[in-house]
Amino acid sequence: xxxxxxxxxxxxxxxxxxxxxxxxxxxxxxxxxxxxxxxxxxxxxxxxxxxxxxxxxxxxxxxxxxxxxxxxxxxxxxxxxxxxxxxxxxxxxxxxxxxxxxxxxxxxxxxxxxxxxxxxxxxxxxxxxxxxxxxxxxxxxxxxxxxxxxxxxxxxxxxxxxxxxxxxxxxxxxxxxxxxxxxxxxxxxxxxxxxxxxxxxxxxxxxxxxxxxxxxxxxxxxxxxxxxxxxxxxxxxxxxxxxxxxxxxxxxxxxxxxxxxxxxxxxxxxxxxxxxxxxxxxxxxxxxxxxxxxxxxxxxxxxxxxxxxxxxxxxxxxxxxxxxxxxxxxxxxxxxxxxxxxxxxxxxxxxxxxxxxxxxxxxxxxxxxxxxxxxxxxxxxxxxx
Ligand SMILES: *Cc1c(COP(=O)(O)O)cnc(C)c1O
Numbered sequence: 574x575x576x577x578x579x580x581x582x583x584x585x586x587x588x589x590x591x592x593x594x595x596x597x598x599x600x601x602x603x604x605x606x607x608x609x610x611x612x613x614x615x616x617x618x619x620x621x622x623x624x625x626x627x628x629x630x631x632x633x634x635x636x637x638x639x640x641x642x643x644x645x646x647x648x649x650x651x652x653x654x655x656x657x658x659x660x661x662x663x664x665x666x667x668x669x670x671x672x673x674x675x676x677x678x679x680x681x682x683x684x685x686x687x688x689x690x691x692x693x694x695x696x697x698x699x700x701x702x703x704x705x706x707x708x709x710x711x712x713x714x715x716x717x718x719x720x721x722x723x724x725x726x727x728x729x730x731x732x733x734x735x736x737x738x739x740x741x742x743x744x745x746x747x748x749x750x751x752x753x754x755x756x757x758x759x760x761x762x763x764x765x766x767x768x769x770x771x772x773x774x775x776x777x778x779x780x781x782x783x784x785x786x787x788x789x790x791x792x793x794x795x796x797x798x799x800x801x802x803x804x805x806x807x808x809x810x811x812x813x814x815x816x817x818x819x820x821x822x823x824x825x826x827x828x829x830x831x832x833x834x835x836x837x838x839x840x841x842x843x844x845x846x847x848x849x850x851x852x853x854x855x856x857x858x859x860x861x862x863x864x865x866x867x868x869x870x871x872x873x874x875x876x877x878x879x880x881x882x883x884x885x886x887x888x889x890x891x892x893x894x895x896x897x898x899x900x901x902x903x904x905x906x907x908x909x910x911x912x913x914x915x916x917x918x919x920x921x922x923x924x925x926x927x928x929x930x931x932x933x934x935x936x937x938x939x940x941x942x943x944x945x946x947x948x949x950x951x952x953x954x955x956x957x958x
Contacts, residue, residue, distance in 0.1 A: 606818035618744030629755030629768035633661035639780035683714035704733035707866030712748035731755035732868035762827035764820035838867035
């Protein structure tokens, strides 16, 4: 039996055709497909600007640089995220710190953020709330704190394209300075590898555009002078973080399917919610002011270790999202220790991500549900003896 992964891309004939079209065209990169994807993306989320890059990791890096993050500054994020949410601070020579999660939504807790500002007397330059599993953080509360204390809000929306918060799409940046998306194949839509930043701030937009491509410009308004039609200037130290047109064409095609993907993910989540036995499986709770993209369906179980192993033995590609970032050996070396964020650590002890993706069949889902029930019941029986 083939393994049922926890997440997987869905590629249609139309997706393939749009990639082939670029391959037959004159430009594989720096053509028209990237600006088209950017305009599709900003229209979809309802933001003024979108900048496509080659990964969410790159997006986080140059968004932080554009916000002026550097040595002597701090960036605070959630410990329950992928390491990239924190590494971006270190790329910029800044310090990173972690704010514990809310035990219901598993997102960074805004009250704990304010407590930390008060108890440490420190104000981070950037706070990175992560919309874990595709459920938006309570951005209104973060906005109030950002205004009160004066820090940038950079949403790590890697899980959350297609999600909504209050009456806007995640990425509209109504309550933040910028948002970052990932288009890795396991995320909601894909470009192979890829990412993007959305913002309503023209200054951040201009800086990010420069940083994406070597710090080089041909814009008359930005250049110091002009030697001729060949002329360009490097104004800052940038990178090559560009997305290719091949990838962008796939991105635009996938974006057309995004609402269907999210709808399908909701149907799968609803079926899990209905069928999973809550006497021994804690299901993910949903805040009322948002609509998740359901990138992940993460449950909490006692005795997670053996249950995880048995599920894998049953060819179910369950996963764990995430190991608290500060418990990684690299972060322990910088000085973080066990016990730092207790909610995050107890969440980590019990979490399992079950398969959820648009092409998951009802039959496969029933198999997952039956397996997890029988494995959990056996595990419970063993622990009672
Ligand atoms: C996937 C992911 C990233 C990194 O995305 P890449 O596109 O692979 O660089 C960052 N943050 C979170 C929360 C993610 O899930």
